[in-house]
Amino acid sequence: MSDFVEMDIYLDQPSEKYREKIEDFKEEFIRSGDILYGTERLQDSDSFEQWLERVRKNRYQETVEEGKPPSYEFIAVRKSDGKIIGMINVRYNLKEEMYKYLGHIGYCIRISERKKGYASEMLRLALIEAKKLGLNEVLLTCDSDNIGSSATMKKNGAVLENEVPYQGKITQRYWIYL
Ligand SMILES: CC(C)(COP(=O)(O)OP(=O)(O)OC[C@H]1O[C@@H](n2cnc3c(N)ncnc32)[C@H](O)[C@@H]1OP(=O)(O)O)[C@@H](O)C(=O)NCCC(=O)NCCS
Numbered sequence: 001m002s003d004f005v006e007m008d009i010y011l012d013q014p015s016e017k018y019r020e021k022i023e024d025f026k027e028e029f030i031r032s033g034d035i036l037y038g039t040e041r042l043q044d045s046d047s048f049e050q051w052l053e054r055v056r057k058n059r060y061q062e063t064v065e066e067g068k069p070p071s072y073e074f075i076a077v078r079k080s081d082g083k084i085i086g087m088i089n090v091r092y093n094l095k096e097e098m099y100k101y102l103g104h105i106g107y108c109i110r111i112s113e114r115k116k117g118y119a120s121e122m123l124r125l126a127l128i129e130a131k132k133l134g135l136n137e138v139l140l141t142c143d144s145d146n147i148g149s150s151a152t153m154k155k156n157g158a159v160l161e162n163e164v165p166y167q168g169k170i171t172q173r174y175w176i177y178l
Pocket residue numbers: 035037106107108109110113114115116117118119120121141142143146147148149151152155
C-alpha cells in the first residue's frame with residue numbers, strides 16, 4: 001500500500017454536533033439521486049434525531065434492528081474544513097447468510113469529493129476500527145461493474161474470492177486480512 005497519499009480525513013462517530021454537516025451530506029446525495037450506501041439508511045429517516053437513535057441502537061447485538069448485524073457507523077471528516085466527505089459502516093457478528101452478499105463494510109463518498117483518494121483512505125481507517133472490534137478478516141462485496149469500489153478495496157489489499165449472481169447482477173466477494 002505504498003501508493004497511499006496521506007489524506008486529510010479522520011473518522012468519528014456521528015453525534016449531535018455534526019447535525020448540520022450530516023444533513024448537508026445527505027442533501028447532496030438526495031439532489032443527485034445517488035444511493036447512500038453504508039449510512040444506516042440516512043435517506044429514509046424522518047429526522048436527524050431518529051437516524052442518530054438508529055445508529056446508536058444498531059451498534060449492539062442487544063438492540064440492533066431485527067434481521068441486521070450490529071454495526072458501527074463512522075463519518076469521515078476533513079480536518080482542514082470540517083466537511084463530511086464520506087460515511088462508512090463496519091458490521092460484526094454476521095449471520096451465515098450475510099456472508100453471501102452483504103459483507104462487513106459499506107461506504108460512500110459524497111459526489112463532489114470523488115476520485116480524490118478519499119474512499120481508499122476512509123476504508124484504511126475503517127479497517128483499523130474493524131480490528132478493534134475483534135475482526136481478523138473482513139468480507140467486502142460490490143457489484144462487478146462498480147469499478148471505483150472494487151479499486152478502493154484492492155488498494156486496501158482485498159483479494160477476490162468469487163463472483164456470484166445476485167438480484168440480476170454479479171456480486172464480487174473480496175476478503176481483506178487484518
Ligand atoms: C465507490 C466510491 C466509494 C469511490 O470513492 P472515491 O473517493 O472516488 O474513491 P478513490 O478516490 O479512493 O478511488 C479509488 C480507486 O478507484 C478509482 N475510481 C474511483 N471511482 C472510479 C470510477 N467511477 N471509475 C473508475 N475508477 C474509479 C480511482 O481512480 C482509484 O484508483 P487509482 O488509485 O488506481 O487511480 C464512490 O464512487 C461512491 O461513493 N460510490 C457510490 C457508493 C458505492 O458504490 N459504494 C460502495 C458500495 S459496494
